[in-house]
Amino acid sequence: MKREPAITIRRVEPRDAEALKAIFDSPRSMAGTLQLPYPSVAMWAKRIADFPIEDVMLVAEVGDDLVGNLGLHVAAKSPRRRHAGAIGMSVRDDWQNRGVGTALLAAGIDLADNWIGFTRLELTVFTDNAPALALYRKFGFVIEGTARGYALRDGQLADVFMMARHVRADLRRDDGHRGATTARKPAPRVHR
Numbered sequence: 370m371k372r373e374p375a376i377t378i379r380r381v382e383p384r385d386a387e388a389l390k391a392i393f394d395s396p397r398s399m400a401g402t403l404q405l406p407y408p409s410v411a412m413w414a415k416r417i418a419d420f421p422i423e424d425v426m427l428v429a430e431v432g433d434d435l436v437g438n439l440g441l442h443v444a445a446k447s448p449r450r451r452h453a454g455a456i457g458m459s460v461r462d463d464w465q466n467r468g469v470g471t472a473l474l475a476a477g478i479d480l481a482d483n484w485i486g487f488t489r490l491e492l493t494v495f496t497d498n499a500p501a502l503a504l505y506r507k508f509g510f511v512i513e514g515t516a517r518g519y520a521l522r523d524g525q526l527a528d529v530f531m532m533a534r535h536v537r538a539d540l541r542r543d544d545g546h547r548g549a550t551t552a553r554k555p556a557p558r559v560h561r
């Protein structure tokens with residue numbers, strides 16, 4: 370039976386570098402994201418210090434143990450993409466499948482929906498990452514397409530799904546496992 374630990378969500382602090390390093394020292398967390406092996410405390414300390422002010426990194430704690438993190442980023446600099454946020458997340462291997470990802474993503478989506486006003490949240494996920502796909506679908510993310518050979522993972526170029534969560538219901542079409550669809554080209558609009 371799934372255990373239900375008391376999970377606290379808070380913003381990352383400088384003191385968290387060691388715990389973040391430990392998350393990405395765990396093989397599934399490293400391989401499921403775009404992190405490299407051999408993370409260091411110094412690297413994570415610098416990442417925390419350099420984290421852009423407009424982005425948010427949340428962490429999940431069970432007791433004193435920091436077991437997961439979620440980054441909510443402005444997806445692009447263009448003012449025309451102000452509505453879009455990007456998410457990346459990870460839970461330390463020994464804490465996966467115990468509700469930590471659910472708690473982190475619920476908090477990230479609350480921030481995005483109710484405090485920042487992102488109407489599109491986007492992410493990439495390896496196509497064979499079943500727990501992550503289940504989690505994202507549970508929160509309304511849909512598959513918008515497949516990027517083939519997107520990232521090197523243990524010697525193989527692996528595919529990812531591009532997923533997004535839309536506030537606007539008319540944009541929530543799931544392209545399932547069919548991969549990218551060929552969209553009909555819209556008629557050009559002429560500006561005078």
Ligand SMILES: CC(C)(COP(=O)(O)OP(=O)(O)OC[C@H]1O[C@@H](n2cnc3c(N)ncnc32)[C@H](O)[C@@H]1OP(=O)(O)O)[C@@H](O)C(=O)NCCC(=O)NCCS
Nearest residue numbers: 397398401459460465466467468469470471499500501503
């Ligand atoms: C993906 C990840 C963040 C999810 O966090 P988590 O704490 O394990 O997530 P939760 O326990 O809250 O939820 C996992 C869900 O996946 C489901 N699940 C687990 N294994 C599954 C499988 N093999 N097939 C289908 N669903 C599965 C669980 O039942 C649960 O759904 P439920 O809450 O409806 O029961 C975590 O597994 C992780 O860090 N993985 C490695 C790094 C990674 O892949 N990051 C995401 C990059 S896109």
